[in-house]
Amino acid sequence: MILFYVFGAIAVLASLLVIVQHNPIYSVLLLIASFGALSGLYVLLDAPFVAVIQIIVYAGAIMVLFLFVVMLLNAPREDAEELRLREIVAPRLRTIGGLLALALVVELLWALTKRGGESGRFPGGSVTSVAAIGRLLFRDYAFAFEVTSILILVAMVGAVVLARREAK
Amino acid sequence: MPTLTDYLVLSAILFAIGTAGVFVRRNLITILLSIEIMLNAVNLTFIAFGRALGSADGQVIVFFVMTVAAAEAAVGLAIVIGLFRHRESLNPDSFTSLKW
Numbered sequence: 001m002i003l004f005y006v007f008g009a010i011a012v013l014a015s016l017l018v019i020v021q022h023n024p025i026y027s028v029l030l031l032i033a034s035f036g037a038l039s040g041l042y043v044l045l046d047a048p049f050v051a052v053i054q055i056i057v058y059a060g061a062i063m064v065l066f067l068f069v070v071m072l073l074n075a076p077r078e079d080a081e082e083l084r085l086r087e088i089v090a091p092r093l094r095t096i097g098g099l100l101a102l103a104l105v106v107e108l109l110w111a112l113t114k115r116g117g118e119s120g121r122f123p124g125g126s127v128t129s130v131a132a133i134g135r136l137l138f139r140d141y142a143f144a145f146e147v148t149s150i151l152i153l154v155a156m157v158g159a160v161v162l163a164r165r166e167a168k
Numbered sequence: 169m170p171t172l173t174d175y176l177v178l179s180a181i182l183f184a185i186g187t188a189g190v191f192v193r194r195n196l197i198t199i200l201l202s203i204e205i206m207l208n209a210v211n212l213t214f215i216a217f218g219r220a221l222g223s224a225d226g227q228v229i230v231f232f233v234m235t236v237a238a239a240e241a242a243v244g245l246a247i248v249i250g251l252f253r254h255r256e257s258l259n260p261d262s263f264t265s266l267k268w
Contacts, residue, residue: 004170008178015182015205019189024197031201038208045175045219050211050227057234062204062241069245070197073252094192101188108180112173122172127224136224137231148235155239162246165253 004044010037024070028063035059046126049133175216182209196248196258200241207237 014034021027035058042051127133137145182205189202211230218226248258255262 001169004174011178012181012185015185018201018205019185019193019198021198024195024201027198027201031204034205035208038212041175041178041212042215044170045215047215047219047227047230050215050230053231053234054211057238058204058208062238065241065245066197066201069248073197073249073258097188097192100191101184104187105181105184108184109177112176112180122169122219123222126219126222127227133224133227133231136228141228141232144232148232151239152235155242159242159246162243163249 004041007037007040007044010034011041025067028066028070031066032059032063035063046128048128049130172216172220176213179209179212179216182206182212194259194261196251196260199260200244200248204237204241207233 011034014030014037018027018030018034021030035054039051039054039059042048042054186202186204186206186209189205190199193199193202211233214226214230214233216226218224218229251263252258257263
């Protein structure tokens with residue numbers, strides 16, 4: 001319906017602005033807007049649990065981490081250098097990259113719409129309850145869940161070690 | 169009603185935007201943000217297919233993808249901070265010591 005196009009347009013526009021924006025802080029804030037629109041799409045797809053997780057974990061935690069790093073590194077000053085380098089080194093690289101992305105879009109659209117026909121409508125039944133997802137997560141995917149916790153631990157230790165100042 | 173194909177097309181557009189960001193931008197933080205865009209496009213595909221097949225598996229996979237994205241962001245940003253301390257730059261073209 002109309003909501004799909006509204007959320008989809010917001011997501012695409014915000015993502016486009018993310019990659020043309022010169023100030024990384026604006027990029028991060030626009031990406032949060034894009035994630036909000038995606039969360040609306042998840043609600044439309046009968047997945048309220050993922051929609052909430054998207055807001056809390058992605059927009060709330062991961063993007064704030066990005067924002068911290070952008071502010072910590074004082075990045076806008078760095079972007080001036082990037083602009084200068086771009087003008088000197090590769091003025092044509094950007095058009096080539098854009099053309100390649102356009103080619104990717106055309107190929108994907110062709111592959112997705114070529115089939116057509118019965119691939120359309122969603123069926124009536126859908127799993128929306130958090131209890132069902134939890135049962136699946138802790139029964140069928142229990143091993144993957146445990147491995148994920150080890151991955152988080154490794155990432156935590158790795159981040160602390162990498163970002164530490166070497167003591168002399 | 170939007171169909172499965174509509175969601176897949178939207179996801180493809182978002183993925184292409186993320187890919188373009190990785191190739192076009194020369195700023196490590198923006199490149200990491202573009203990778204996040206690509207991960208989210210894939211998440212949308214998982215949810216749409218899960219809805220089309222009437223199972224909750226897609227949502228569980230998205231849960232795992234988000235966990236991996238969080239770990240990737242933490243380690244990636246730590247590396248960015250370390251690189252910035254060494255070279256005072258965020259441009260990937262200035263880190264070419266390993267280039268032959």
